[in-house]
Amino acid sequence: MTQPDPIQPDSDQRGQPQPTVPDMTGAKALWATLAAHGINTVFGYPGGAIMPVYDALTYYPEVRHILARHEQGAIHAAEGWAKATGQIGVCIATSGPGATNLVTGLADAMMDNVPLLAITGNVARHLMGTDAFQEADITGITLPITKHNYVVTDPDELPMIIAEAIRIARSGRPGPVLVDIPKDVQLAAFHGELVRPQATPEMPAPRPEAIAAALELLKSAQKPVLMVGGGAQGASKEITAFARAWQIPTITTLMGLGAFPASDPLWLGMPGMHGSVAANHAISQADVLIGFGLRFDDRVTGRVKDFAPQAQIIHVDLDAAEIGKIVRAHLPVRADAAQAAVALTGDAVPFERPEWNAQLAEWKTRGEHPTTWGAAQAVRQVVARLRPDDILTTDVGQHQMLAAQLARFEKPRRWLTSGGLGTMGFGFPAGLGAAMAEPQVTSIVIAGDGGFQMTAQELATLTKYDIRNVKICIINNSYLGMVRQWQELFHEKRYSEVYLGDSNPDFLKLADAYNIRGWRADNSGDLESAIDAWLSHDGSALLEVVVPNEHGVFPMVPAGAALYEMIENEPVKVPDLGEKMNTLASNTAVSEVSSERKTEASP
Amino acid sequence: MTSPIQPTPDHLVSALVRDEPRVLTRITSLFGRRGYNIKSLSVGTTEMPGVSRMTFVVSGDRGVVEQAMKQLDKLHDVVKIIDHSLEKFVDRELVLVKVRVENTDRRIEIRQMAEDFRARIVDAGHHALTFEVTGDEGKITAFIEQMRPFGILETMRTGRIALTRGSNADIPSHIYHEGETQTLEPLLQSAPREGKAREVNNLF
Numbered sequence: 001m002t003q004p005d006p007i008q009p010d011s012d013q014r015g016q017p018q019p020t021v022p023d024m025t026g027a028k029a030l031w032a033t034l035a036a037h038g039i040n041t042v043f044g045y046p047g048g049a050i051m052p053v054y055d056a057l058t059y060y061p062e063v064r065h066i067l068a069r070h071e072q073g074a075i076h077a078a079e080g081w082a083k084a085t086g087q088i089g090v091c092i093a094t095s096g097p098g099a100t101n102l103v104t105g106l107a108d109a110m111m112d113n114v115p116l117l118a119i120t121g122n123v124a125r126h127l128m129g130t131d132a133f134q135e136a137d138i139t140g141i142t143l144p145i146t147k148h149n150y151v152v153t154d155p156d157e158l159p160m161i162i163a164e165a166i167r168i169a170r171s172g173r174p175g176p177v178l179v180d181i182p183k184d185v186q187l188a189a190f191h192g193e194l195v196r197p198q199a200t201p202e203m204p205a206p207r208p209e210a211i212a213a214a215l216e217l218l219k220s221a222q223k224p225v226l227m228v229g230g231g232a233q234g235a236s237k238e239i240t241a242f243a244r245a246w247q248i249p250t251i252t253t254l255m256g257l258g259a260f261p262a263s264d265p266l267w268l269g270m271p272g273m274h275g276s277v278a279a280n281h282a283i284s285q286a287d288v289l290i291g292f293g294l295r296f297d298d299r300v301t302g303r304v305k306d307f308a309p310q311a312q313i314i315h316v317d318l319d320a321a322e323i324g325k326i327v328r329a330h331l332p333v334r335a336d337a338a339q340a341a342v343a344l345t346g347d348a349v350p351f352e353r354p355e356w357n358a359q360l361a362e363w364k365t366r367g368e369h370p371t372t373w374g375a376a377q378a379v380r381q382v383v384a385r386l387r388p389d390d391i392l393t394t395d396v397g398q399h400q401m402l403a404a405q406l407a408r409f410e411k412p413r414r415w416l417t418s419g420g421l422g423t424m425g426f427g428f429p430a431g432l433g434a435a436m437a438e439p440q441v442t443s444i445v446i447a448g449d450g451g452f453q454m455t456a457q458e459l460a461t462l463t464k465y466d467i468r469n470v471k472i473c474i475i476n477n478s479y480l481g482m483v484r485q486w487q488e489l490f491h492e493k494r495y496s497e498v499y500l501g502d503s504n505p506d507f508l509k510l511a512d513a514y515n516i517r518g519w520r521a522d523n524s525g526d527l528e529s530a531i532d533a534w535l536s537h538d539g540s541a542l543l544e545v546v547v548p549n550e551h552g553v554f555p556m557v558p559a560g561a562a563l564y565e566m567i568e569n570e571p572v573k574v575p576d577l578g579e580k581m582n583t584l585a586s587n588t589a590v591s592e593v594s595s596e597r598k599t600e601a602s603p
Numbered sequence: 604m605t606s607p608i609q610p611t612p613d614h615l616v617s618a619l620v621r622d623e624p625r626v627l628t629r630i631t632s633l634f635g636r637r638g639y640n641i642k643s644l645s646v647g648t649t650e651m652p653g654v655s656r657m658t659f660v661v662s663g664d665r666g667v668v669e670q671a672m673k674q675l676d677k678l679h680d681v682v683k684i685i686d687h688s689l690e691k692f693v694d695r696e697l698v699l700v701k702v703r704v705e706n707t708d709r710r711i712e713i714r715q716m717a718e719d720f721r722a723r724i725v726d727a728g729h730h731a732l733t734f735e736v737t738g739d740e741g742k743i744t745a746f747i748e749q750m751r752p753f754g755i756l757e758t759m760r761t762g763r764i765a766l767t768r769g770s771n772a773d774i775p776s777h778i779y780h781e782g783e784t785q786t787l788e789p790l791l792q793s794a795p796r797e798g799k800a801r802e803v804n805n806l807f
Contacts, residue, residue: 143629144636148679151624168679321673324666 026155027056047094050121052186075105080433096134111420115174147175156192203336221288230255231293235338245348258409278363306562395427395451425454522546643762694765703754
């Protein structure tokens with residue numbers, strides 16, 4: 001059933017600029033340039049306007065092309081690759097619909113600073129602007145959601161543009177760059193020169209005055225707290241050393257999880273809307289808050305004017321535009337996080353603040369998850385099996401927040417989630433891309449029943465390339481759980497268009513249709529043995545965990561509230577008739593389903 | 604940099620940009636989606652091939668304008684931002700004003716008034732005179748107000764343009780050489796673009 005990919009990477013030629021050959025075309029120059037940049041894997045989907053590029057691909061066996069089943073799957077896989085490795089991810093699509101299918105992934109990469117190169121075909125130059133077949137102004141469409149984009153109008157400039165695009169995507173605050181190549185440019189004879197990779201500019205070092213002022217502030221602190229964001233994923237070692245040297249209690253944002261080891265007693269968890277009690281209260285009472293590589297997203301700050309109301313804020317960020325954008329920084333430090341952390345570590349005076357530490361310890365005991373069977377219990381049991389090198393990706397919603405609250409990461413770049421854009425359908429293809437980048441680790445995907453169906457077609461990609469290290473866990477509560485939670489809390493339980501349980505597929509049969517083994521569990525005891533079977537199965541596998549829908553994710557800071565106004569625990573429910581009916585209806589549906597599908601899918 | 608700068612409703616900002624396709628769209632779209640207000644915008648080529656210069660009048664408090672400048676500076680095609688509120692500058696605006704002329708008496712009256720403003724007549728018709736006035740914003744506004752009672756048929760203003768005073772050029776000539784503007788490599792190598800002119804006061 002599984003065909004080995006006929007094109008095998010040949011690492012010998014990688015990194016060497018190809019010689020100009022007589023029949024060189026724009027399309028061949030593209031692949032030669034990508035190969036010269038050490039790019040050995042691209043994700044894509046062909047179509048009319050990109051066919052010369054796919055034709056030229058056959059001459060470049062050193063680059064492996066992964067054929068996805070939808071361009072969105074391809075770009076999320078490229079994102080997963082990039083997020084796990086820190087290297088650039090590359091995806092390719094045709095013009096028009098192919099290109100527009102990349103839009104979600106580009107916006108996602110822009111928000112979460114994923115270095116990405118997207119290559120699209122376009123109609124021939126003389127047809128551009130004529131509403132030609134499959135024409136879309138993709139550079140116009142993606143202008144606000146890319147770091148930069150290009151239309152290549154001269155085939156000889158192609159290598160230079162690709163090199164520049166890669167440099168832009170990787171440098172400073174990374175992000176996506178799109179290069180649109182008209183079909184006749186791909187076909188045209190190439191007379192230009194192939195180029196070597198461009199060096200990325202050096203990261204800015206902190207100014208000595210800023211460091212001196214920061215040290216002074218830190219030394220004066222009675223209730224210090226450190227916040228680490230996604231921008232510090234590459235500075236994990238330096239920031240961990242900084243935090244330990246000063247003994248500063250440390251908070252990692254959703255994007256920063258893993259940048260500081262969760263096993264360290266200094267770690268307080270995640271801040272924000274579904275952050276930990278300790279993190280949110282620590283921020284609210286801190287007198288000095290130092291943040292590295294974070295942008296004070298509205299989900300992190302809650303009501304901005306009451307964010308860290310007592311704190312002097314030191315904001316270290318590479319991007320000057322992020323400093324002072326949302327939260328006023330008393331001490332702005334525009335610098336590379338790693339260099340700033342190193343500069344602040346030398347003169348460290350370890351904090352001894354018994355009262356503050358006792359207070360933090362008390363907060364850490366609060367905000368327990370329900371111990372009865374439900375999504376939280378299921379996620380807890382799954383993430384408990386993560387080994388330090390394993391990658392965890394998620395979709396968006398309740399399962400994502402639960403995973404962020406419950407998983408314990410010791411290393412950076414092991415937690416891949418769609419934070420800024422909140423893209424449903426991200427988790428599975430991203431996990432697939434990460435698994436291809438690191439075949440030796442297990443890539444665990446946690447998704448909801450809703451989000452998984454947005455990119456479920458990529459099960460075919462797992463099978464096609466015989467990817468053996470993706471373990472998909474679907475937390476199936478038959479609802480768009482997070483939307484339902486908001487409807488319950490803020491829309492008087494009017495559950496509008498969130499019920500999926502009556503029409504969800506049999507996920508095990510779906511997996512089986514792609515020749516992927518699956519297991520199902522609907523209680524805590526069965527889950528443990530199902531997890532054993534699922535993880536020990538030789539090859540990628542799917543685990544469906546059927547859970548009731550009644551639990552929300554807590555702690556929760558309601559939109560517009562301050563962090564210290566968080567709801568720590570799930571409110572005791574007073575069931576009204578509508579709620580009861582709803583629960584009854586969905587429980588019936590679930591139990592019918594589970595009794596019918598108790599057995600494993602046939603191999 | 605801690606000099607107190609009083610917030611004013613209008614801020615004058617210049618940008619040197621690569622003369623690339625869509626550069627204007629990139630900039631205006633950034634202003635649009637982030638909700639910044641452009642009061643006027645004028646664009647022209649510079650003495651350096653491949654580089655255009657824009658002058659914006661941005662309205663909003665100091666924080667908004669700073670944020671706008673920082674966001675602009677992140678665009679790949681933007682080479683340099685010059686915040687004119689931080690240095691002495693000279694600015695000018697040009698306006699064309701077409702004024703209704705009802706009779707000969709009025710014609711004389713209008714022309715006398717125009718002379719006070721050193722306005723030049725660029726078109727004279729039986730029933731209208733078109734003037735060209737150059738000056739700072741105050742002078743132009745005053746001229747338009749003076750002409751209003753006679754009946755203004757239409758006006759067109761270029762928006763303000765500005766240059767820093769003194770011998771400092773915003774485009775350091777050593778960066779640009781003939782033939783190199785195609786790749787603009789030297790420009791990129793010249794980062795950090797942290798000249799005095801764009802130093803914004805909340806960056807320590």
